[in-house]
Amino acid sequence: MPMTITEKVLAAAAGKEGVKPGELINAKVDLVLANDITGPVAIKEFAKIGRAKVWDKDRVALVPDHFTPNKDIKSAEQAKLVRDFAHAQELTNYFEVGRMGIEHCLLPEQGLVGPGDVIIGADSHTCTYGALGAFATGVGSTDLAAAMALGETWFKVPESMKFVFNGKLSNYVGGKDLILYTIGKIGVDGALYKAMEFCGEAIRQLSMDGRLTMCNMAIEAGGKNGIIQPDEITRQYVEGRTKRPYTFFTSDPAAQYSEVFEFNVADIEPQVAFPHLPENARPVSQAGHVDIDQAVIGSCTNGRMEDLRLAAEVLQGKKVHKRVRLVIIPGTQEIYRQAMREGLFEIFLDAGAVVSTPTCGPCLGGHMGILAKGERCISTTNRNFVGRMGHPESEVYLANPAVTAASAVTGHISHPGEVL
Amino acid sequence: MSLQGKVWKFGNDVDTDVIIAARYLNTSDPVELAKHCMEDGDPTFAAKVNTGDIMLAGKNFGCGSSREHAPIAIKAAGVSCVVAKSFARIFYRNAFNIGLPILECPEAADEVNEGDVISVDVGSGAIVNQTTGKTYQAVPIPDFMRQIIDAGGLIGYVKGRVSQDV
Ligand code: SF4
Numbered sequence: 030m031p032m033t034i035t036e037k038v039l040a041a042a043a044g045k046e047g048v049k050p051g052e053l054i055n056a057k058v059d060l061v062l063a064n065d066i067t068g069p070v071a072i073k074e075f076a077k078i079g080r081a082k083v084w085d086k087d088r089v090a091l092v093p094d095h096f097t098p099n100k101d102i103k104s105a106e107q108a109k110l111v112r113d114f115a116h117a118q119e120l121t122n123y124f125e126v127g128r129m130g131i132e133h134c135l136l137p138e139q140g141l142v143g144p145g146d147v148i149i150g151a152d153s154h155t156c157t158y159g160a161l162g163a164f165a166t167g168v169g170s171t172d173l174a175a176a177m178a179l180g181e182t183w184f185k186v187p188e189s190m191k192f193v194f195n196g197k198l199s200n201y202v203g204g205k206d207l208i209l210y211t212i213g214k215i216g217v218d219g220a221l222y223k224a225m226e227f228c229g230e231a232i233r234q235l236s237m238d239g240r241l242t243m244c245n246m247a248i249e250a251g252g253k254n255g256i257i258q259p260d261e262i263t264r265q266y267v268e269g270r271t272k273r274p275y276t277f278f279t280s281d282p283a284a285q286y287s288e289v290f291e292f293n294v295a296d297i298e299p300q301v302a303f304p305h306l307p308e309n310a311r312p313v314s315q316a317g318h319v320d321i322d323q324a325v326i327g328s329c330t331n332g333r334m335e336d337l338r339l340a341a342e343v344l345q346g347k348k349v350h351k352r353v354r355l356v357i358i359p360g361t362q363e364i365y366r367q368a369m370r371e372g373l374f375e376i377f378l379d380a381g382a383v384v385s386t387p388t389c390g391p392c393l394g395g396h397m398g399i400l401a402k403g404e405r406c407i408s409t410t411n412r413n414f415v416g417r418m419g420h421p422e423s424e425v426y427l428a429n430p431a432v433t434a435a436s437a438v439t440g441h442i443s444h445p446g447e448v449l
Numbered sequence: 450m451s452l453q454g455k456v457w458k459f460g461n462d463v464d465t466d467v468i469i470a471a472r473y474l475n476t477s478d479p480v481e482l483a484k485h486c487m488e489d490g491d492p493t494f495a496a497k498v499n500t501g502d503i504m505l506a507g508k509n510f511g512c513g514s515s516r517e518h519a520p521i522a523i524k525a526a527g528v529s530c531v532v533a534k535s536f537a538r539i540f541y542r543n544a545f546n547i548g549l550p551i552l553e554c555p556e557a558a559d560e561v562n563e564g565d566v567i568s569v570d571v572g573s574g575a576i577v578n579q580t581t582g583k584t585y586q587a588v589p590i591p592d593f594m595r596q597i598i599d600a601g602g603l604i605g606y607v608k609g610r611v612s613q614d615v
Contacts, residue, residue, distance in 0.1 A: 103476050151515055169546060171604060175604070218535065221537070222538050251537060412464075412513060
């Protein structure tokens, strides 16, 4: 029976020859993950199950990244609960402040997720790891608690949608633009319950950082997972990094898709998603004149090395507009150190930006750059819902790091070409 | 399980940040969360919703974050059931896992008005608008989800399994 990569990964984890869309399966999970918001709820639910220990102390990752370094007493209590549990359970993969990062930047970097894995995380952007050819999806805390006890979970095998990206990418167009463009085409529920498989010439040329960005936002179209078939770029990324054995799965040529979309990427400009939904994507040339108060470069979507390098390229020798705050947040300690080594901080600081320790921070309106009533922010994050970054009457515009950096310089939403 | 309550109506793509804003996620206490339920969509909601009321919404209800705090806030606010055209998948799982019944019924989502009283039979998916007399049939809950409900949520279900294999 011909299968898609998603079906093959799930079949293997369920110990079956094959699976079909719609089928309910019990699948073994390779890693489960929670953070400082979802972790406390999962830990409380886990306690009710009546198992003293998690199923495997090497395969439960806890990353306090959302409200850390803790922003207030309540969030400190939440983080403490997670820390105490991690220590009591002797978890190998608990990441303390100073050794951590935003979960979806951190786990691939640390080699904790790999091709062919099945991963669930109590965080909706767990779908990021599909970039490595894994099946990864977000769940709630109770599902996570059950998986912490059992090492398995149930899934309904999703139908797959195929997105073929042909052609060559234009300057300053990357994974972020491809995914915003796609969500703009199909809508925020366009892939509801489905697997989004990204392929084509433009994907084959996309770096791992760009692929992680694309799969990260599958959830923004309602997708269950985003996935990219592993290739040479994947091999280079995982070799010497991924800590467990891995398997490269590929889709069969005759595999069934519920829908197939083909895009010519040469037609795609840098995109900006207007408030208050990621589907409100339009080419930056059609953004009109939108003044901004703040710009944020970071998050699990665009807080990686390639993103920071791109921002630095645009900001080199420039100054942030006097009305604008530019907040730059490297995704992990590793990325922070590398950016420092490459001299990127010098460029950022010269420009008048602030560089933060790794944290989710403003992405979810936590801390480190909350918006006042009526303020506008251009951001490399993934959601622009009402109140996402602060006051319910503030606005968030989503874009790639080059557009965000350029806009910080001009003070309004701008194509990088405007400042270079 | 049969429920009856007054309807509060919402639009499409109600996201988890609207259901419970992240600024309140520094706690997981249901009572605290309930106070801020739907705040960024309708700041008066938490004060005016009564125990047993029913939320009715358009497509893709609960999109966005995986925060279980969202269905917890709705349940703790007193809402007995959510009927929508469709649900985002993580919200769908979470709602069943914590014991908040939810049903997909596009026709009811279109036709029932705010303030109408409806009754919902969670098991069969039958919905009756007591105000207009009109009846609707929601998409039946999959058998597997019903087992979870019968066990009192996912933890009850898993407990059953864990006690079998020790
Ligand atoms: S960076 Fe934003 S989207 Fe990513 S995990 Fe943190 S809060 Fe969620």
